[in-house]
Amino acid sequence: MRKSGERARRAARSAGFSLVEMLVALGILALLALAGIDLLRGTVASEQVLLRHDGEAARLRRFTALWRADLAQAQALGTRDAEGAPVPAFRVGGAGGLVQLVRGGRPNPEGLARGPLEKLVWRWDGQALVRVAFEQPDGGAPDEALAVLPLASAPRLWVRDRAGVWRAVGDQGWTAPPDGLPLAMQIELRPAGLAGPLRLIVPVGCP
Numbered sequence: 001m002r003k004s005g006e007r008a009r010r011a012a013r014s015a016g017f018s019l020v021e022m023l024v025a026l027g028i029l030a031l032l033a034l035a036g037i038d039l040l041r042g043t044v045a046s047e048q049v050l051l052r053h054d055g056e057a058a059r060l061r062r063f064t065a066l067w068r069a070d071l072a073q074a075q076a077l078g079t080r081d082a083e084g085a086p087v088p089a090f091r092v093g094g095a096g097g098l099v100q101l102v103r104g105g106r107p108n109p110e111g112l113a114r115g116p117l118e119k120l121v122w123r124w125d126g127q128a129l130v131r132v133a134f135e136q137p138d139g140g141a142p143d144e145a146l147a148v149l150p151l152a153s154a155p156r157l158w159v160r161d162r163a164g165v166w167r168a169v170g171d172q173g174w175t176a177p178p179d180g181l182p183l184a185m186q187i188e189l190r191p192a193g194l195a196g197p198l199r200l201i202v203p204v205g206c207p
Helices: 002-014 018-073
Strands: 090-093 099-103 118-124 130-134 146-152 158-162 167-168 186-190 198-203
Touching: 018 099, 018 118, 018 130, 018 146, 118 167
Parallel strands: none
Antiparallel strands: 090 099, 099 118, 118 130, 130 146, 158 167, 158 186, 186 198
């Protein structure tokens, strides 16, 4: 009888796992599953961070291209506002915005009845750098404002005058003489989500 009982127990052990062994195996599988979920979450979070930084870098590149093109094609031509009052050709800071200018080289792929000159205003709206274009240089209504680059704080500006002197632009602003433009402009900014500050120096009126 003893031999037959031992044979039965040996046969049961060889036929499968015991309850304790099954519980241990299930516990190990649960730990592996949790580790896999945590790894997947970390991978997804890393991809989201990379995508966000790619988007922020793309906005910075777009701003740099627009800013350089606008300043490089600036023209020493005064305009008039909607009431007919004269507007300086180039003004930095003050109530008019960060930069107010007239640029040439406006594209016209639709063949509209308009010239190559375009009046532009760059503004800081408290959250982003905004670019406003006007339909006509003289008295034209502005188009919809385009938010180009979100910033963490207000930008700072300097101009290099015709004498070659760099001047910080304060609350009173700076206006170019009627017959000329500054030699260059410098802007210091802190793009939202990117390291800063960043400084960009661009020649004015040098396409």
